Amino acid sequence: MEVNILTSKIEERLTSIESKLKYSAPLLNSFANYCRILNSDLFLLNSSLRDDCSTINRIIVDSWLCELERQQDVNSKLITIIGKLKTASKMNIKSKILEPYYQRISEIDASIQDGFFEKNSTRPVEGIISINVPPQIEKDITDLEIANSSFPIDWSEWRQRISSHFELVNKLVKLFPSSHSFGSKPSSISILLESVLEKIKEQEKYEKLLKVLTENNIQGNHNSIFGIDILIIEDRLKPIPIYGDSEQ
Amino acid sequence: MVDLPSLRIDLIRAKEMHEEVSDFLKEVNSDYHEIAAKTLAVRIEMQIIDTINKAISKLDIISSFGIENMPKEIISKWIKQINSALAYGGEYIDLKN
Numbered sequence: 001m002e003v004n005i006l007t008s009k010i011e012e013r014l015t016s017i018e019s020k021l022k023y024s025a026p027l028l029n030s031f032a033n034y035c036r037i038l039n040s041d042l043f044l045l046n047s048s049l050r051d052d053c054s055t056i057n058r059i060i061v062d063s064w065l066c067e068l069e070r071q072q073d074v075n076s077k078l079i080t081i082i083g084k085l086k087t088a089s090k091m092n093i094k095s096k097i098l099e100p101y102y103q104r105i106s107e108i109d110a111s112i113q114d115g116f117f118e119k120n121s122t123r124p125v126e127g128i129i130s131i132n133v134p135p136q137i138e139k140d141i142t143d144l145e146i147a148n149s150s151f152p153i154d155w156s157e158w159r160q161r162i163s164s165h166f167e168l169v170n171k172l173v174k175l176f177p178s179s180h181s182f183g184s185k186p187s188s189i190s191i192l193l194e195s196v197l198e199k200i201k202e203q204e205k206y207e208k209l210l211k212v213l214t215e216n217n218i219q220g221n222h223n224s225i226f227g228i229d230i231l232i233i234e235d236r237l238k239p240i241p242i243y244g245d246s247e248q
Numbered sequence: 249m250v251d252l253p254s255l256r257i258d259l260i261r262a263k264e265m266h267e268e269v270s271d272f273l274k275e276v277n278s279d280y281h282e283i284a285a286k287t288l289a290v291r292i293e294m295q296i297i298d299t300i301n302k303a304i305s306k307l308d309i310i311s312s313f314g315i316e317n318m319p320k321e322i323i324s325k326w327i328k329q330i331n332s333a334l335a336y337g338g339e340y341i342d343l344k345n
Contacts, residue, residue, distance in 0.1 A: 205319040212313065225302050229322060
């Protein structure tokens with residue numbers, strides 16, 4: 001009788017851990033996809049702006065992507081372990097060989113038992129997303145994924161694209177506490193994105209001013225007055241980042 | 249904070265004043281002064297009135313574009329040029345007194 005109660009409690013715990021792992025898997029995947037999109041945009045901007053901020057930002061996004069892929073790997077291993085342990089438990093197999101596997105999942109179990117998952121607690125564990133991610137963030141990521149299928153045609157559209165990234169990353173900054181293994185990465189990305197955004201805004205200003213100065217006005221004398229300014233603006237205006245074969 | 253409307257008023261006043269002087273010089277027809285006066289009128293037109301006209305055009309672009317939408321490098325260069333046009337051609341001289 002006691003053995004049966006223990007077995008059923010273990011199964012209950014394993015199911016609970018499995019559900020948390022399965023909740024985290026698509027989120028980790030979604031964040032990793034987002035990092036790839038952001039990295040691709042930063043790559044294009046970096047090749048056009050050739051500035052330090054987008055270079056460093058690419059490095060940080062890349063490092064976050066590595067961390068996410070590592071966590072995805074841990075998550076997938078733990079899901080496999082849980083599956084095997086559930087089968088062993090159902091078959092009432094109690095072997096010392098299984099002990100290391102129970103130890104591996106004990107940390108996640110402890111966190112779940114602490115109730116962190118329901119209360120947005122900040123105790124991060126490898127392989128799971130240790131917070132409740134609001135559906136809006138998932139929607140924002142999907143929107144950016146969809147937006148990524150179209151290409152910005154001018155600096156104004158690039159500003160809108162990077163502003164969307166900036167807003168999303170700021171939401172992620174609030175989401176992940178500093179104790180989380182992702183901790184400093186979203187905030188570093190946010191700081192650098194802000195600098196990149198400033199550079200894009202300046203490019204957008206050059207782009208719009210050049211358009212105004214070069215289009216024919218009623219007096220038709222713009223070129224004689226603004227000739228040197230047009231040359232300066234053309235020199236400062238960076239080429240609009242475009243998608244080539246190598247980036248696809 | 250740059251007061252664009254007041255800068256524009258100052259430039260237009262300066263332009264009107266120099267145009268008045270230029271017109272006066274063009275009308276000089278004494279044998280002794282005519283060439284010097286007309287040369288001076290052309291100089292005023294090319295070096296002062298033209299500079300003020302360019303400054304007014306730049307001011308109009310800044311006003312229509314919005315100072316906050318101007319690239320930093322260009323706006324600082326243009327404001328310097330506008331101030332320079334005012335400094336070298338903008339001092340009001342009352343010809344009637």
